[in-house]
Amino acid sequence: MSAPTEVPPLVSRALDLSRRRGFITATRHETGRLLATLAASRTGTLAELGTGCGVGSAWLSSGVAEGARIVSAELDPKLAEAVQDLFSDTPSVEVTSGDWSALERYAPFSLLFVDVRDVKRSVDLVADLMEHGGIAVLDDFTPSYTWPPIYEGRVDVVREQWLTDERFVAVEVMVAPDASVILATRV
Numbered sequence: 001m002s003a004p005t006e007v008p009p010l011v012s013r014a015l016d017l018s019r020r021r022g023f024i025t026a027t028r029h030e031t032g033r034l035l036a037t038l039a040a041s042r043t044g045t046l047a048e049l050g051t052g053c054g055v056g057s058a059w060l061s062s063g064v065a066e067g068a069r070i071v072s073a074e075l076d077p078k079l080a081e082a083v084q085d086l087f088s089d090t091p092s093v094e095v096t097s098g099d100w101s102a103l104e105r106y107a108p109f110s111l112l113f114v115d116v117r118d119v120k121r122s123v124d125l126v127a128d129l130m131e132h133g134g135i136a137v138l139d140d141f142t143p144s145y146t147w148p149p150i151y152e153g154r155v156d157v158v159r160e161q162w163l164t165d166e167r168f169v170a171v172e173v174m175v176a177p178d179a180s181v182i183l184a185t186r187v
């Protein structure tokens with residue numbers, strides 16, 4: 001790994017929670033470091049759709065500038081409650097229990113980590129949530145070396161849409177040999 005192996009204390013606590021809950025879809029370190037790096041360049045409101053056990057929010061909070069805030073929504077009320085506890089001493093992070101759409105009232109976002117599968121599939125939904133210049137982050141892609149992008153023998157139309165939609169300037173970035181992320185800046 002070409003990055004420090006230590007992770008910020010809140011990330012470590014969120015990963016512990018993931019382990020205790022058997023939650024296997026937590027954000028991986030490479031994506032987390034990217035989230036922290038992008039968060040450091042943002043002002044205003046950053047958001048995450050799909051909190052899980054709080055790993056993504058913890059990475060965002062490790063980079064976020066003073067004065068900016070992070071809102072995150074988790075559908076599973078038990079997970080949301082556990083993560084609210086985790087961030088009880090972190091006033092810059094607010095975790096909402098319920099559907100991601102509860103966060104619409106905080107839009108537009110300067111950064112949006114889209115980690116709910118159905119929303120990832122809708123460029124239209126995300127475009128309406130972003131401020132101009134805001135960055136949408138979508139993870140969990142398998143790197144594709146072709147155009148159009150191929151996944152499991154088929155054209156990956158979701159990725160194709162993200163990389164060609166005129167409302168965004170977007171790029172697929174490999175964060176590890178087996179993982180890529182789409183960064184899409186709203187124009």
Ligand SMILES: C[S@@+](CC[C@H](N)C(=O)[O-])C[C@H]1O[C@@H](n2cnc3c(N)ncnc32)[C@H](O)[C@@H]1O
Binds near residue numbers: 052056074117
């Ligand atoms: C891939 S996991 C999130 C991982 C998390 N972002 C992290 O950094 O570790 C997706 C999460 O989205 C939640 N979810 C699914 N549908 C949702 C919805 N409609 N609104 C909010 N959260 C949702 C799931 O319960 C699950 O915890």
